[in-house]
Amino acid sequence: MSHNSFGHLFRLTTWGESHGPSIGAVIDGCPAGIPLSEADLQPWLDLRRPGTSRHVTPRQEPDQVRILSGTFEDDRTNGPVTTGTPISLIIENQDARSKDYGDIRDKWRPGHADYTYDAKYGLRDYRGGGRSSARETAMRVAAGGIARKVLGADITIRGALIQVGPRAINRDKWDWDDVSNNPFFCPDAETASLWESDMDALRKDGSSTGAIIEVVVSGIPAGWGAPVYGKLDSDLACAMMTINAVKGVEIGAGFGSASMRGEDAADEMRNGENGPGFLSNHNGGVLGGISTGQDLIIRFAVKPTSSIRIERNTLDRNMNETSVSTHGRHDPCVGIRAVPVGEAMAALVLADHKLRHAGQSAS
Amino acid sequence: MSHNSFGHLFRLTTWGESHGPSIGAVIDGCPAGIPLSEADLQPWLDLRRPGTSRHVTPRQEPDQVRILSGTFEDDRTNGPVTTGTPISLIIENQDARSKDYGDIRDKWRPGHADYTYDAKYGLRDYRGGGRSSARETAMRVAAGGIARKVLGADITIRGALIQVGPRAINRDKWDWDDVSNNPFFCPDAETASLWESDMDALRKDGSSTGAIIEVVVSGIPAGWGAPVYGKLDSDLACAMMTINAVKGVEIGAGFGSASMRGEDAADEMRNGENGPGFLSNHNGGVLGGISTGQDLIIRFAVKPTSSIRIERNTLDRNMNETSVSTHGRHDPCVGIRAVPVGEAMAALVLADHKLRHAGQSAS
Amino acid sequence: MSHNSFGHLFRLTTWGESHGPSIGAVIDGCPAGIPLSEADLQPWLDLRRPGTSRHVTPRQEPDQVRILSGTFEDDRTNGPVTTGTPISLIIENQDARSKDYGDIRDKWRPGHADYTYDAKYGLRDYRGGGRSSARETAMRVAAGGIARKVLGADITIRGALIQVGPRAINRDKWDWDDVSNNPFFCPDAETASLWESDMDALRKDGSSTGAIIEVVVSGIPAGWGAPVYGKLDSDLACAMMTINAVKGVEIGAGFGSASMRGEDAADEMRNGENGPGFLSNHNGGVLGGISTGQDLIIRFAVKPTSSIRIERNTLDRNMNETSVSTHGRHDPCVGIRAVPVGEAMAALVLADHKLRHAGQSAS
């Protein structure tokens, strides 16, 4: 029951603060014999890394991950492989500017965890948000890279940004190939170009915006998930809601299913190519907490970045009424970099459930 | 890491199937010395109990709960009190009709867990849905009654149905007193009466509808919750998503926050009556996974009941294409009885976090 | 992190007090499709049941177990089988004499948990020891019966009493067949008959005695166990130490290994019939926390029953110095009935590790 651990059989523990010397993770329970080197993880980190476009924070962090334990190579293996023991990952913090934190030190930034950390712990590491910083999610992405290896090549996990502020994509234009061709992970090229100007305007205003991310997982066999309190969808909801700034999660038709009628919502069955098939996927690939074999469809909403230049009312630690304006290097839309994080969290949940399913059913 | 347990320090384990001899629960970790008898739990069960109006299933289940362990009374206590040891609850199933299950036995009902249980376990208890039946939620409600005792009288947990099918309430008409005056737990009397006719029409069609529930918790102190993987909101999201038929969860502004700008979304702070106050509550009472002291606001969407009279395409266990129509006693809107279940899940999460917070901070 | 649960993937939760209406257990995580009925569990319970000889408590408890959930039978199964959902077990308490508990109610019996429960919880169920009673172990034995089913017929778990008071068996006379031919589970018929007179003398004195139990498990494959904090031997040590009155646990040569030299203690390897073999088993079948494929050998020591007729100094709840003498129905040597309990705990640990191993290695 660790506060900073996620998962059960495939288990991630993260540590580190935004402006400490480094951040890191320990992955426990990984099966042995899986080829794994730093080169397998770096590409995922590069997707989440800051400083890649003008629409994300300019903080310069190469986010170079090192594996400190849990892999081994000898003349009988073809490169390093996992040993079944804990895999320790570390990233050195590079661009932790030793500036004056005076304003943040004493004032609680609205919408941030400043006040709540103080209320809980009686103190907080105010440098860059400390432990509450989204910098922690780098480790989720690295661990997600290992989870993907556990899941194998037949399972694909893809995320996309489908709404920025009030502007949603046109789902008819969805093209997965577009996702890597714009700075937004947007599957609709036209909308992506509109977002460019939306974001430029926002940045000029010193404001920020919310967003919605969709993650789609293909290739999961039917039967993963553990009712009734270890459901695949409840674990996915939990996973996404642990990501910084996330305020809502839905599966399949999600909130839209509230408006549906029974004959429309239930996915009819027919023979498929490889066993049972479905005529629709309003349930997003999960029934009763167990995978159906269809695509898993998860959507989550991210609120606007709370660190903005626009001045806002707040209190300081001595309960004086004051105001605050944040001039640091911040993402005007944290939803963008949340795309690889959402993918990683899905991978972590699924790797855990793959092992959990094997534990009960393959023994 | 139990599939059928929920919570950590205040921990619920449930067991039982829809048509077995009984259903039950074990609550472990409850503090000692709390007055507790069956009379404390029955009122909550009566709210969820079937057969209370024409809009819910007519199955007759008195849902009379018995406490089999964990309380004690002697001449030094004023009635029975908790002892700190496991509290065992049991409810006998009464109205499990021993009818012919032939159709359900062999066919997978679309939208139900029939197929997925078969895929996972190689067999399933098809009688009334077995373990996947919403009957299991009776035990959540009973356990939620204990959780409320742990939270104490200063914390109130109230739920309401705010949308049925496409028709939402008028939030300006919200009156908590109305909730107990209609068969829908609806806080808006006018909308409630419209739902009456909506539901009558649905029932006539042999169809069903989805719904949205809102749960509001008042009185939580600032500081509960455990970043970064035991956040109050991620645990609440998980909790709600474990309820049968739930497809989406949001906190505070939820999915609406995607469309907001930073200056609107962050809740400004000012001196309040008892410490820090906030000028809005878009974050729904949680920042960085920790409670702010404001009301917790949780919303969740329930899909339409999958068991409907309208005929639907499906497969049988031998992979023959066929169709199914369900004539049993079912709720045309499971969202109604999900209101007390949602309240109970919130209570369970909060009791657990009260104890977790004490564990780290009161030691 | 449940106080009253044991195991991870194969997980037992028990509830109930010595003189409550019933005791029970929930077993979660059991694989599906295993034939299971009450008749499979009763023989194990009958071995532990009180009232079977003059050397154990005369309390009359038939200990008839009922399965309330988690199994299912239809025309396609050959009798009831597990469904993969929680198995709920219950035993009604029969012989809970409603006598006057006055003396025990107010006095702390030396060597009992009376004082410590009061110190921890501020109150206690004093009737027959309440939750701290060895009656709880009936549920371990029933659950152990299910664990044996999970392990399969190729794995045998056998226990024996090897010392009562200062008198140990002659290991050269060890005959497993003798175990069921005397009231002590003694593998050495000669020593068993000496114990008869030892015990008669003790009972006449109103005293009690300690004992040592040995459990031997055959048929475990090499590779079970999970270093470094989920070792097979640390889990076994934990398991045995949770049994009432146990004060010591050892594996293989145990405390004797302290006196050994390296060349004697390390078990040399040679080709065996089916793979690697060993020339000795001082390590008791575990190396580095992982099974070697040899017999697992576990020994544990049980202290003398604290409830004796001989008067002893103590305090009452008001801190008055007084004395107490216990006239209830008690085992003069709780070690006897601890034999089937020790076997059951070994079965629970191994079923859990079988599933854990599959979770990491069979996925």
Next chain:
Amino acid sequence: MSHNSFGHLFRLTTWGESHGPSIGAVIDGCPAGIPLSEADLQPWLDLRRPGTSRHVTPRQEPDQVRILSGTFEDDRTNGPVTTGTPISLIIENQDARSKDYGDIRDKWRPGHADYTYDAKYGLRDYRGGGRSSARETAMRVAAGGIARKVLGADITIRGALIQVGPRAINRDKWDWDDVSNNPFFCPDAETASLWESDMDALRKDGSSTGAIIEVVVSGIPAGWGAPVYGKLDSDLACAMMTINAVKGVEIGAGFGSASMRGEDAADEMRNGENGPGFLSNHNGGVLGGISTGQDLIIRFAVKPTSSIRIERNTLDRNMNETSVSTHGRHDPCVGIRAVPVGEAMAALVLADHKLRHAGQSAS
């Protein structure tokens, strides 16, 4: 349910192999506001560190620990304090000789985990024992230093070596001050000097020896521990049995209680200075799994080091019968350096139970 994590609310996760770049630990759940710097941990590490006398391995490891996260210092704190977030510890491996591991690589050393790791994982990091090396215990000792801080100055945890090979100390000569005056942590100066020659003879023979360690904890209040599967003594037994080479654990009179009679074993009660007192401590400070307020007394047995110069029969990975003799730098008596490790494990268990007790009782 992490294989490499220990504890629940105060939770240690370790990672790293004997000859990898570094070893480390993450401590989660530590209360906030506790003064903590590396200087608090180093003295404990120095006690366990190799190379301190001719009786332990000459491997040169300064074991300099660094804290990478979880503490914070500003003008309002008096030096660095814990923040309530995960504390990451790291030690660089210095003296990992890059020698030829050929012999160990292919042969399974008797008494070692070589064979069992291969059996479990299909491969192993053979360099210095990899993950199964006692080097991992350095992290336990560092974490134990933090646990001591959580417990506070009123609780003292002291360990001593009480038997080496067949030679036990004279308990009448026990003097805690002697423990730091000899290379054995021996509380009996006379026996310590005899061990010097015993050990010199052993080393000359190329052999090794077992040992027994006793850990005594003073100052624990009555009421810690969580029946029935989270007992203080079952958690202590588990903790000690996770230490490399430990084969037995006992509490209080331990295995000796098997030979006792009830009137001798039960510790009589009388008024003490600060509440209830006891006339003896055969139960070692625990009754029913809950602390009595007396000293906790834990003893554990360590087998002789398996790495010895004396040649022993074994197999290689290709199942050829062969022999092996270990010429590396090894402790002839691992029991010596197990003393600070045993203390650390006791500290970890107790810090966890302090928090668990607060979680249930202080909320």
